[in-house]
Amino acid sequence: xxxxxxxxxxxxxxxxxxxxxxxxxxxxxxxxxxxxxxxxxxxxxxxxxxxxxxxxxxxxxxxxxxxxxxxxxxxxxxxxxxxxxxxxxxxxxxxxxxxxxxxxxxxxxxxxxxxxxxxxxxxxxxxxxxxxxxxxxxxxxxxxxxxxxxxxxxxxxxxxxxxxxxxxxxxxxxxxxxxxxxxxxxxxxxxxxxxxxxxxxxxxxxxxxxxxxxxxxxxxxxxxxxxxxxxxxxxxxxxxxxxxxxxxxxxxxxxxxxxxxxxxxxxxxxxxxxxxxxxx
Amino acid sequence: xxxxxxxxxxxxxxxxxxxxxxxxxxxxxxxxxxxxxxxxxxxxxxxxxxxxxxxxxxxxxxxxxxxxxxxxxxxxxxxxxxxxxxxxxxxxxxxxxxxxxxxxxxxxxxxxxxxxxxxxxxxxxxxxxxxxxxxxxxxxxxxxxxxxxxxxxxxxxxxxxxxxxxxxxxxxxxxxxxxxxxxxxxxxxxxxxxxxxxxxxxxxxxxxxxxxxxxxxxxxxxxxxxxxxxxxxxxxxxxxxxxxxxxxxxxxxxxxxxxxxxxxxxxxxxxxxxxxxxxxxxxxxxxxxxxxxxxxxxxxxxxxxxxxxxxxxxxxxxxxxxxxxx
Amino acid sequence: xxxxxxxxxxxxxxxxxxxxxxxxxxxxxxxxxxxxxxxxxxxxxxxxxxxxxxxxxxxxxxxxxxxxxxxxxxxxxxxxxxxxxxxxxxxxxxxxxxxxxxxxxxxxxxxxxxxxxxxxxxxxxxxxxxxxxxxxxxxxxxxxxxxxxxxxxxxxxxxxxxxxxxxxxxxxxxxxxxxxxxxxxxxxxxxxxxxxxxxxxxxxxxxxxxxxxxxxxxxxxxxxxxxxxxxxxxxxxxxxxxxxxxxxxxxxxxxxxxxxxxxxxxxxxxxxxxxxxxxxxxxxxxxxxxxxxxxxxxxxxxxxxx
Numbered sequence: 078x079x080x081x082x083x084x085x086x087x088x089x090x091x092x093x094x095x096x097x098x099x100x101x102x103x104x105x106x107x108x109x110x111x112x113x114x115x116x117x118x119x120x121x122x123x124x125x126x127x128x129x130x131x132x133x134x135x136x137x138x139x140x141x142x143x144x145x146x147x148x149x150x151x152x153x154x155x156x157x158x159x160x161x162x163x164x165x166x167x168x169x170x171x172x173x174x175x176x177x178x179x180x181x182x183x184x185x186x187x188x189x190x191x192x193x194x195x196x197x198x199x200x201x202x203x204x205x206x207x208x209x210x211x212x213x214x215x216x217x218x219x220x221x222x223x224x225x226x227x228x229x230x231x232x233x234x235x236x237x238x239x240x241x242x243x244x245x246x247x248x249x250x251x252x253x254x255x256x257x258x259x260x261x262x263x264x265x266x267x268x269x270x271x272x273x274x275x276x277x278x279x280x281x282x283x284x285x286x287x288x289x290x291x292x293x294x295x296x297x298x299x300x301x302x303x304x305x306x307x308x309x310x311x312x313x314x315x316x317x318x319x320x321x322x323x324x325x326x327x328x329x330x331x332x333x334x335x336x337x338x339x340x341x342x343x344x345x346x347x348x349x350x351x352x353x354x355x356x357x
Numbered sequence: 358x359x360x361x362x363x364x365x366x367x368x369x370x371x372x373x374x375x376x377x378x379x380x381x382x383x384x385x386x387x388x389x390x391x392x393x394x395x396x397x398x399x400x401x402x403x404x405x406x407x408x409x410x411x412x413x414x415x416x417x418x419x420x421x422x423x424x425x426x427x428x429x430x431x432x433x434x435x436x437x438x439x440x441x442x443x444x445x446x447x448x449x450x451x452x453x454x455x456x457x458x459x460x461x462x463x464x465x466x467x468x469x470x471x472x473x474x475x476x477x478x479x480x481x482x483x484x485x486x487x488x489x490x491x492x493x494x495x496x497x498x499x500x501x502x503x504x505x506x507x508x509x510x511x512x513x514x515x516x517x518x519x520x521x522x523x524x525x526x527x528x529x530x531x532x533x534x535x536x537x538x539x540x541x542x543x544x545x546x547x548x549x550x551x552x553x554x555x556x557x558x559x560x561x562x563x564x565x566x567x568x569x570x571x572x573x574x575x576x577x578x579x580x581x582x583x584x585x586x587x588x589x590x591x592x593x594x595x596x597x598x599x600x601x602x603x604x605x606x607x608x609x610x611x612x613x614x615x616x617x618x619x620x621x622x623x624x625x626x627x628x629x630x631x632x633x634x635x636x637x638x639x640x641x642x643x644x645x646x647x648x649x650x651x652x653x654x655x656x657x658x659x660x661x662x663x664x665x666x667x668x669x670x671x672x673x674x675x676x677x678x679x680x681x682x683x
Numbered sequence: 684x685x686x687x688x689x690x691x692x693x694x695x696x697x698x699x700x701x702x703x704x705x706x707x708x709x710x711x712x713x714x715x716x717x718x719x720x721x722x723x724x725x726x727x728x729x730x731x732x733x734x735x736x737x738x739x740x741x742x743x744x745x746x747x748x749x750x751x752x753x754x755x756x757x758x759x760x761x762x763x764x765x766x767x768x769x770x771x772x773x774x775x776x777x778x779x780x781x782x783x784x785x786x787x788x789x790x791x792x793x794x795x796x797x798x799x800x801x802x803x804x805x806x807x808x809x810x811x812x813x814x815x816x817x818x819x820x821x822x823x824x825x826x827x828x829x830x831x832x833x834x835x836x837x838x839x840x841x842x843x844x845x846x847x848x849x850x851x852x853x854x855x856x857x858x859x860x861x862x863x864x865x866x867x868x869x870x871x872x873x874x875x876x877x878x879x880x881x882x883x884x885x886x887x888x889x890x891x892x893x894x895x896x897x898x899x900x901x902x903x904x905x906x907x908x909x910x911x912x913x914x915x916x917x918x919x920x921x922x923x924x925x926x927x928x929x930x931x932x933x934x935x936x937x938x939x940x941x942x943x944x945x946x947x948x949x950x951x952x953x954x955x956x957x958x959x960x961x962x963x964x965x966x967x968x969x970x971x972x973x974x975x976x977x978x979x980x981x982x983x984x985x986x987x988x989x
Binding site: 250255257265 | 414417419442443444445446447449450451453454455458459460461462463464472473476477519522523525526
Binding site: 086191192194195197198200201202203204207208210211212291294296297310314317318321325327328332336339340 | 822824945
């Protein structure tokens with residue numbers, strides 16, 4: 078029953094993700110306007126269904142007269158791009174460190190886990206903001222900061238998994254045969270941690286989307302001239318009293334995307350890795 | 358006796374345990390010595406937790422010994438490292454207890470056997486498949502099983518695959534770590550017979566670790582009894598089973614169901630529980646549970662002594678009795 | 684118990700040392716801290732003078748040791764903008780942040796626990812379904828958007844709460860909810876699944892078959908066992924809350940450390956940023972240490988393990 082339920086939810090999640098992904102891939106084809114095109118005559122137009130709105134701009138326009146729907150569509154590209162690359166980078170770093178810690182243990186393990194503890198001690202957003210302020214805002218720097226700081230979740234998970242795998246008799250058997258550590262890890266350990274890694278990566282995509290939009294919202298993320306959900310929200314904040322749609326739609330977009338990722342992640346967790354079922 | 362194939366001297370394995378009370382030391386193996394000749398089987402028995410499995414692992418350097426020496430065919434295994442250790446591993450193999458945990462679930466039988474041969478470049482690459490099939494036949498399996506995955510086999514079959522993998526690198530010596538304890542009784546005999554046949558054909562030496570005294574008695578020429586990280590008695594099978602000297606051995610033997618009514622021994626119940634190997638008792642480690650313990654037993658640890666040329670015992674009482682007799 | 688305390692304390696000190704290294708390094712990320720800290724129109728002479736005064740020409744490790752030895756004594760230097768000791772500025776803002784964090788945690792506990800118990804003990808029903816939706820949405824909403832939507836709904840459309848500021852209880856409501864909702868959803872989801880699982884256990888059925896009422900079973904037997912994982916989560920979440928406060932404070936103009944530090948970051952007021960990051964990190968380490976010890980003390984299984 079429980080599985081059935083997550084299955085239905087997963088379907089909702091998959092639909093949301095297909096929607097967002099196709100928005101990102103087909104942006105130039107489906108966006109009604111150029112996302113940067115300004116039209117000061119049509120500033121702060123409300124959505125089409127309100128008085129004063131027009132079908133020209135189904136979700137209205139912002140303070141520079143740019144089409145909100147088009148910016149939303151283009152914004153999905155940045156959110157997905159940053160999240161996916163950051164997950165790939167942090168997943169790779171986390172896997173390397175986690176496997177090293179779990180396989181060799183001893184001093185290497187103590188050092189890597191100390192590093193993890195140190196990083197968890199920092200209030201993440203604050204640290205990321207500080208680093209972004211020093212490095213300067215920009216798409217590349219956002220990816221670098223999120224990619225480098227995001228490894229801890231993978232590192233801890235893989236360390237525990239590798240430790241238990243390493244103690245398995247089949248790994249010991251291969252060691253007894255005289256296999257090199259590198260090949261043991263590649264052939265016997267990594268394939269067996271793949272399911273957990275996939276589940277973790279899928280759930281982390283959600284964190285990364287939120288982190289990127291938070292940094293951009295605070296003005297220290299992606300460059301302001303690139304349309305992103307975070308910067309649209311930041312723009313909209315100033316007009317919250319007069320034009321609510323500016324801040325509402327990009328937030329909805331973030332929430333639905335993150336929801337889709339979480340639903341699919343939950344489903345992966347229950348199907349691929351029963352041990353993770355109880356972590357929230 | 359000729360020069361032994363394997364010589365273990367004062368082997369020690371201590372694990373640091375970081376508990377809530379800070380750093381402590383678990384003395385899993387604490388000064389174990391024995392020898393093994395070519396073609397011989399030495400049984401190693403004891404309760405679970407006595408360190409017999411760790412002894413087997415330490416001999417193969419799957420766990421690093423804390424102290425002592427392991428000499429195999431004239432080579433001090435402890436001095437090897439890196440590449441030379443990996444090359445040396447070809448000569449000493451291991452068969453594990455749990456046939457379900459000892460095979461990688463994501464690898465076919467063929468891949469597992471080929472991997473073993475690749476590591477040591479045994480045979481030419483194009484011959485290896487045929488060699489793998491031969492190995493399967495040798496352990497009594499169908500050569501077509503090469504493409505199958507471990508989950509398609511029964512426990513007994515998997516254990517045969519594990520044995521085939523160990524044989525793939527043509528070792529001289531195999532540590533059999535409880536190789537049949539996880540199997541059904543009916544299958545146990547088949548696997549034990551297979552191991553014995555292979556020993557005959559290939560001249561293998563076994564260190565046969567088990568808590569099952571009947572099996573050990575069946576396969577071994579000599580038997581060592583371990584208690585809390587130390588060997589308390591070591592003798593030929595006949596001497597150990599007909600005239601056990603150490604009170605712990607006597608208790609162990611009394612506890613097994615005996616098929617032969619002539620051999621009924623006096624029942625010796627063991628008082629108390631197995632003490633923690635982190636804080637082994639001072640003096641003789643067995644004294645808190647020993648029915649014959651005296652004040653001397655709590656003082657000094659008994660040294661192992663030969664009571665016949667092939668019978669070693671570490672017990673104050675046995676020594677005293679011998680001295681009285683002289 | 685004393686050994687545990689000593690062991691954990693040593694670990695915490697090591698972590699704080701690591702934190703200090705990172706906090707120190709922030710300023711050296713680009714290679715030239717002087718250019719970073721001075722306004723862009725500073726002359727070359729001014730930059731060189733500043734560099735001399737701050738000791739930026741010394742080897743990095745000397746600078747670190749100097750910085751650390753001062754930091755240990757609470758001296759993080761003067762805030763470039765306020766020209767006051769950085770630590771004093773932070774200490775001054777700390778009560779506001781603690782107030783907000785505690786309020787958010789209270790929201791999470793007072794909302795999350797009853798909701799989790801209620802929806803978790805209902806099996807497959809409408810409350811359980813709605814609970815799941817609330818949990819999922821709560822975990823998917825970015826804090827800053829939730830904050831804006833609260834302002835829009837309860838500050839503008841139905842103006843019951845003031846939009847910003849600190850002082851009255853009504854000003855605390857929206858920031859506390861905005862900051863606490865993610866944690867609320869996390870606690871609720873955890874309890875919901877825990878309760879669902881615990882209620883399936885044999886001893887619960889036994890208790891039921893002995894004629895105890897369902898409510899009694901839920902509260903007396905199931906809740907106690909389901910709450911233990913929540914204790915761990917709360918410890919971890921306090922750190923998250925302290926971090927999340929940065930954004931919440933900025934949006935609601937809440938005069939706490941987070942807002943101060945965001946301003947400091949925008950002003951490139953590095954000494955203040957370093958002090959703030961360091962102090963908050965020590966706070967998080969301390970909270971983790973305390974929950975860790977509390978947990979060891981609470982859970983008899985861990986206590987007996989020796």
